[in-house]
Amino acid sequence: MAKPQRRKTLKRSAGRVGYGLPTVLAVALHLGILVISVIKWPSSEPEAPNNAIVQATLISTETRTDQAQQAAEARTRAAERQAQEEAERQAQEEAERQAREAAEQQAAEEAERQAAEQQAQQEAEQQAREEAAEQAQAEAERRAAEAEAAAQRKAEEEAEREAARQQAEQERQAEAERRREEEAARQQEAERQAREEAEQKAREEAEQQAREEAERKAQEEAERQAREAAEQKAREEAEQQAREEAERKAQEEAERQAREEAERQAREEAERKAQEEAERQAREAAEQKAREEAERQLQRIIEGDSSAVSNAEQGNEAANGFIQLVRRAVEQAWVIPPNVGDGTTAEVQVRLGPSGEVFAATVTRSSGNAAFDNSAIQAVESAAPFTELRDLPSGVQRDYRQFNLRFRPGDIR
Numbered sequence: 001m002a003k004p005q006r007r008k009t010l011k012r013s014a015g016r017v018g019y020g021l022p023t024v025l026a027v028a029l030h031l032g033i034l035v036i037s038v039i040k041w042p043s044s045e046p047e048a049p050n051n052a053i054v055q056a057t058l059i060s061t062e063t064r065t066d067q068a069q070q071a072a073e074a075r076t077r078a079a080e081r082q083a084q085e086e087a088e089r090q091a092q093e094e095a096e097r098q099a100r101e102a103a104e105q106q107a108a109e110e111a112e113r114q115a116a117e118q119q120a121q122q123e124a125e126q127q128a129r130e131e132a133a134e135q136a137q138a139e140a141e142r143r144a145a146e147a148e149a150a151a152q153r154k155a156e157e158e159a160e161r162e163a164a165r166q167q168a169e170q171e172r173q174a175e176a177e178r179r180r181e182e183e184a185a186r187q188q189e190a191e192r193q194a195r196e197e198a199e200q201k202a203r204e205e206a207e208q209q210a211r212e213e214a215e216r217k218a219q220e221e222a223e224r225q226a227r228e229a230a231e232q233k234a235r236e237e238a239e240q241q242a243r244e245e246a247e248r249k250a251q252e253e254a255e256r257q258a259r260e261e262a263e264r265q266a267r268e269e270a271e272r273k274a275q276e277e278a279e280r281q282a283r284e285a286a287e288q289k290a291r292e293e294a295e296r297q298l299q300r301i302i303e304g305d306s307s308a309v310s311n312a313e314q315g316n317e318a319a320n321g322f323i324q325l326v327r328r329a330v331e332q333a334w335v336i337p338p339n340v341g342d343g344t345t346a347e348v349q350v351r352l353g354p355s356g357e358v359f360a361a362t363v364t365r366s367s368g369n370a371a372f373d374n375s376a377i378q379a380v381e382s383a384a385p386f387t388e389l390r391d392l393p394s395g396v397q398r399d400y401r402q403f404n405l406r407f408r409p410g411d412i413r
Helices: 002-038 052-057 064-272 277-333 370-383 387-391 394-400
Strands: 346-352 358-365 402-408
Touching: 002 064, 064 277, 064 394, 277 370, 277 387, 277 394, 277 402, 346 370, 358 370, 370 402, 387 394
Parallel strands: none
Antiparallel strands: 346 358, 346 402
């Protein structure tokens, strides 16, 4: 365990020595340059103060020759000053070079000394590091063991806590499941009660509707029976009247026949007694009387027949007027369905009560179009009652309480 650590430390030390020497040399070079910069080198004598300003004020008193001479002297002085500056620069550069070399030499020696010291120090540090590493490794192993034991204890505690948490979670889930089941049971119970209440209400409503329907049907049946009873009574009354009328007519006919028989016998008796004058006169008187009586009776019969014929004509006219009135009323109430062909025809049988109310309206011949048939029936029911029936003669009313109407688009017959 310690040997690989020692090799790594030596490699790091060698790397540090390789980079340390150039660093020391660079530091020594900068120190040498700093020393040279602060050394005072001998300089030339300071120049005399320049009296150019004074000369400039006296330029007007000099000649051109003096100005040229002064210019030449100035150029000479400038050249000398430049040469002196060049010499000083070269001397300074030489001194700097020598200082750099001395500094580099000194820096190299110092670097070697420092490198040796650093090497010794690094070896000591390496040894110390190795010892420290061994101690640290032992300490690390001890701490690792302690950490592992602590981790194991923590894991066990965590496992116990996890088990407790899972147990609590299971209990919570079981409690939640129990509550959900209870809630579902309550909801199912509420739904069951709601269904039962709805079913009970539906049954009650159905029973109520059934009762109302039964009452309606019973009422309709009672009305139908009442209508049929009224019709039956009317028919019986009409039949009774017809029988009475027939009996009356039969009695009149018997009386007429009896009278005719009496006349015949009287005539025969008169003829039998014709041989005798008295019998003849009596027979003639009887015949005269019989003729007169017969003429009176015939006149009465003729008068009666004329009245009957007149009443029949009036009845027929009234009946025809009644049928026309019914037809017009039904035409006004008839709403013809759309898309009905011109050739569509339906026949409806109408049966009326004594007061002109509709007892029944039945399709006896269908048009093949249910909407057309229903519209015909609805037209009859909407136009009713036909109270004009009561205005007809009593002997005609019975004949016009039942009739047929033929429905065709644009016409009712």
